[in-house]
Amino acid sequence: MEDSVQTRGEQMLALRYARMAAAPPFLRGGFRPFFFGGSLWAVVALTLWLLALAGAVQLPTAFDPLAWHRHEMLFGFVGAVVGGFLLTAVPNWTGRLPIAGPPLAALFGLWVAGRLAVLFSAAIGAVVAAAIDVGFFMVLTAVAAREVLESKNRNLPVVGLIFLFGLVDAADHGGAAGLIDADHAWKCAVALVIILISLIGGRIIPSFTRNWLSKQGLREGLPGQPAPFDMAIIGLTAFAFLAWITAPPGWLTGTLFAVAAAGQAARLARWKGWKTFADPLVLILHVGYLWVPIGLALLAAVDFGAPIPRSTAVHALTAGAMATMILAVMSRATLGHTGRELRASLLTQAAYVLVTAGALLRVTAPLGLLDYRMGIEVAGAAWMGAFLLFLVAYGPILSKPRIDGKL
Incomplete structure (x- = not known):
């Protein structure tokens, strides 16, 4: 049994190394796509907010403009960078190879989908937008928790904060829908x-x-x-x-x-x-x-x-x-x-x-x-x-x- 567990561990290590070697540099560490995407979204989202504030555009979101601005700065911009930091810190904490290649691309794609879903939530529906947006934090939590738990690392409370952040993201969607006090979430x-x-x-x-x-x-x-x-x-x-x-x-x-x-x-x-x-x-x-x-x-x-x-x-x-x-x-x-x-x-x-x-x-x-x-x-x-x-x-x-x- 012990030999079987060791073999599976070696196979997983080999698979991760192969993914890193085959991946383009942009997908060889969580900080790469998420730092770039978060910074780009910071510029795009703030530009849209200033244009909406000036009355030059009408945002196609189910959120009111101020609530959308708050949401995207906190859960879009900050959320991306926190995700990139976590995915980069976890290998340092655990000694395991980082998430790279297609799994990292899928996680980054889920974050991008969340930004588009919230922006166009008036068209696709608030529930669908919330599911995609909150889903990013739930998947990120699951990925990080698996790494930390398997290595018996002490930083599980930090992962717990990310999970709570995802719950608060869901609450913010509830606030935008008038289900709870919107101030509590942000x-x-x-x-x-x-x-x-x-x-x-x-x-x-x-x-x-x-x-x-x-x-x-x-x-x-x-x-x-x-x-x-x-x-x-x-x-x-x-x-x-x-x-x-x-x-x-x-x-x-x-x-x-x-x-x-x-x-x-x-x-x-x-x-x-x-x-x-x-x-x-x-x-x-x-x-x-x-x-x-x-x-x-x-x-x-x-x-x-x-x-x-x-x-x-x-x-x-x-x-x-x-x-x-x-x-x-x-x-x-x-x-x-x-x-x-x-x-x-x-x-x-x-x-x-x-x-x-x-x-x-x-x-x-x-x-x-x-x-x-x-x-x-x-x-x-x-x-x-x-x-x-x-x-x-x-x-x-x-x-x-x-x-x-x-x-």
């Missing part, structure tokens, strides 16, 4: 992504910072790995979001968000990002994470009754934390997993500047510091420019083999 989605950023960012940011500082000859006061303090702050942040979703605005949610913001700021300070200005690839991770305590603090201010629109706080977490961290992780992972030097090109640095400028403009636009419509349009242009630059700089890399000859 709030849950924001909460899950920020918790994921807190978990994964808390691992990679201090690790990459420590490695870079060590290369500069520093040996003392280096950032450490996550400690009980970090887990406590992540738990408090999750509890604050739970109160935000289930309780009315007031002193309770405001206090929880304020304490969570202070804790997240303390975590970030412990990672010593101010020492990394010479390396944009590391610095941008700290800049992206800085939006987390900023967003939480703004949510606290809103709940305490400050004259700040809720959209300001929400966009600090979405256009700020999510988009910046996504761009930071995509650029670094693409370079590292294609065997290239970890160095930010001028195009990469320009993309970092644009995504930061776009977030700043989007967060401040509702505050009346400049014309609202102009602020939204300029913020959107800067934000799209960042991901267009990513496509220009990294599209060719994502479609070419590793430069070191490895699969």
Whole structure:
């Protein structure tokens, strides 16, 4: 029996290796199609939203335009990049070969089908669109869970968050259909992504910072790995979001968000990002994470009754934390997993500047510091420019083999 299990394992390994060898480079790792597709969809979806906002087009979706914009930014754009990250991280966690070739093409095709189904849901039907869209996250969860369980890896909770994200996606479709409170779904989605950023960012940011500082000859006061303090702050942040979703605005949610913001700021300070200005690839991770305590603090201010629109706080977490961290992780992972030097090109640095400028403009636009419509349009242009630059700089890399000859 043991020999039979070993034989099946060897056959599976051989099959995966053969798929990778036969696959075009674009399908030799989950980060390749999903980073490219997510970035392209970010540009397309935001362009459609700005045109709809201006009254230039009418979107053929069963969602109202604002709900479609929220859905596609969270479950389309963010969902694609999270999928690409997960499919790339799982082989590192488990030591198994990545999903590649036809299975990866099928999974990516399901994500593309979900985007088209939601966009044209008024024609094909909301139920059909929801089934295709949610189906992507369910299949992604099943694929990742199989890999993690078979290797007895400790990262099953991360896979669980993806499963919850798929359930929230289904709830968002229910909100669009008027079956449940629409606010609950997108709030849950924001909460899950920020918790994921807190978990994964808390691992990679201090690790990459420590490695870079060590290369500069520093040996003392280096950032450490996550400690009980970090887990406590992540738990408090999750509890604050739970109160935000289930309780009315007031002193309770405001206090929880304020304490969570202070804790997240303390975590970030412990990672010593101010020492990394010479390396944009590391610095941008700290800049992206800085939006987390900023967003939480703004949510606290809103709940305490400050004259700040809720959209300001929400966009600090979405256009700020999510988009910046996504761009930071995509650029670094693409370079590292294609065997290239970890160095930010001028195009990469320009993309970092644009995504930061776009977030700043989007967060401040509702505050009346400049014309609202102009602020939204300029913020959107800067934000799209960042991901267009990513496509220009990294599209060719994502479609070419590793430069070191490895699969």
